[in-house]
Amino acid sequence: MGGSGVTGDYIWALAAAKALRFPVIVHKAEGVPSWVTAEDLVVAISYSGNTYETVSCAREAKARGATVLSVTSGGKLASWAKENGLPLALIEPGYYPRTALGMLAGATIGIINSSGIKIAADKEVEDAADALRSTSRGEGETIARALAGKDIYIVAGCGLFDIVAHRWRQEFSENAKAITKTEFYPESAHNDMVVWQLLHNVRKGFVLIEGDGRVCAVLEDLLRQIYNDQRDTVVRVTPRGNGVLAQLLQGSLLGGYTSTYLAMFNGVDPRDTSITGRYKEALEKAGLS
Numbered sequence: 244m245g246g247s248g249v250t251g252d253y254i255w256a257l258a259a260a261k262a263l264r265f266p267v268i269v270h271k272a273e274g275v276p277s278w279v280t281a282e283d284l285v286v287a288i289s290y291s292g293n294t295y296e297t298v299s300c301a302r303e304a305k306a307r308g309a310t311v312l313s314v315t316s317g318g319k320l321a322s323w324a325k326e327n328g329l330p331l332a333l334i335e336p337g338y339y340p341r342t343a344l345g346m347l348a349g350a351t352i353g354i355i356n357s358s359g360i361k362i363a364a365d366k367e368v369e370d371a372a373d374a375l376r377s378t379s380r381g382e383g384e385t386i387a388r389a390l391a392g393k394d395i396y397i398v399a400g401c402g403l404f405d406i407v408a409h410r411w412r413q414e415f416s417e418n419a420k421a422i423t424k425t426e427f428y429p430e431s432a433h434n435d436m437v438v439w440q441l442l443h444n445v446r447k448g449f450v451l452i453e454g455d456g457r458v459c460a461v462l463e464d465l466l467r468q469i470y471n472d473q474r475d476t477v478v479r480v481t482p483r484g485n486g487v488l489a490q491l492l493q494g495s496l497l498g499g500y501t502s503t504y505l506a507m508f509n510g511v512d513p514r515d516t517s518i519t520g521r522y523k524e525a526l527e528k529a530g531l532s
Contacts, residue, residue: 244271244296246341247288249413250314250348252406253491254286254355257362259403260487272296273531274303281308284358288351290340292318295526305329312358314350316343330354339514341417344495345375348488367488374484374493383500386450386478390501391508393448393476399426399466400452401459407452407482407494414502418513421505428462439469447475452482452494 251269258267270276273296279285287301292315301320305311305327313324316336324331332350334343348371355362390396396415400408405427415423426435449470453463470477482494506513526532 244289244294245413246339246344247290247294247297247347249406249410249495250288250344250351251286252409253348253488254351254362256403256406256487256491257352261362263360270300273299275300275307275309279304279307279309283309284312284360285309286312286314286351286355287320288314288347289318289320290316290334290338290343290347292316292320292322294320295523295531298323310358312354314347314354330358339516341414342499344499345492348492352488363488367486370485371489371492374489375496377483378493378496378500380500380504383497383502384504386480386497386501387504387508389476389478390448390450390505392446394422394445396421396423396448396450397426397470398423398450398452399428399431401428401454401462402456403487403491404452404454404459404482404494407480407491407498408450410495411450411452411498411502414498415505417516418499418502419505419509420511421502421509428466429458432462432465436469439473442473447473449473449475449477451477451479453479 248269248271255267255269275285285301285304287297289297298319301311301313301323312330313320314332314334315321316334321331321333332354334346334350349368352363352368398408398411400406408425408427412423412425415421451463451466451470467477480494480497482490484490484493503513
């Protein structure tokens with residue numbers, strides 16, 4: 244869920260890029276899907292270790308006989324994994340979950356690799372670290388300046404890079420408190436794109452996350468035209484790095500920098516996500532904590 248959940252999206256993307264011979268499914272809900280059995284491997288990821296949906300999923304998966312791996316900084320998930328003698332990757336506590344993406348991704352890759360599934364080679368992880376080090380805060384500040392003062396933001400991604408668009412939306416919501424929608428191409432070419440037939444009288448900031456492949460190349464050329472027709476700001480972002488993991492993480496870090504500077508320019512506190520506490524309180528009142 245949230246900042247932890249996007250880690251699962253990246254694992255899915257790595258698996259898709261490597262054409263693994265088994266499905267990788269990201270589940271972001273209470274419990275586990277009905278088809279989970281003792282033949283399945285389940286990786287429970289929660290930075291705090293107290294995410295209700297993740298903890299309930301891990302417990303139910305174990306009850307069904309599935310192999311359960313856990314990635315967390317502590318909390319209920321860590322205690323439960325230790326009590327049951329299950330594989331556990333502990334990461335450093337004390338961060339905002341959305342800022343711990345690098346640690347979560349590294350720990351998740353490590354624990355999956357140790358289970359016998361090579362989801363990413365050491366060189367891929369090293370290349371990702373290099374890509375992150377090459378990303379400056381100044382890049383995010385430049386993009387944020389171009390986007391500041393808009394009423395709504397539209398972040399589009401194509402192919403595997405729709406995950407990066409999803410991450411940017413989350414970061415804009417949490418850090419900048421900015422109303423943001425995502426468009427996932429090529430799917431959105433069949434529906435979401437239609438909204439741009441009209442010229443909308445609001446201040447819009449478009450972010451186009453550029454991906455790979457022939458269809459994405461066609462769509463990106465088209466989207467630049469369509470977005471420019473809206474007579475507002477269009478920013479193109481090309482995630483960089485050697486390999487899918489590097490590009491996903493680099494693009495995500497840039498989104499984090501951009502959203503934090505956007506928060507500053509908009510005069511809001513990027514650290515404050517107190518409204519999410521109301522959901523946790525509602526769960527506790529319902530006996531679901």
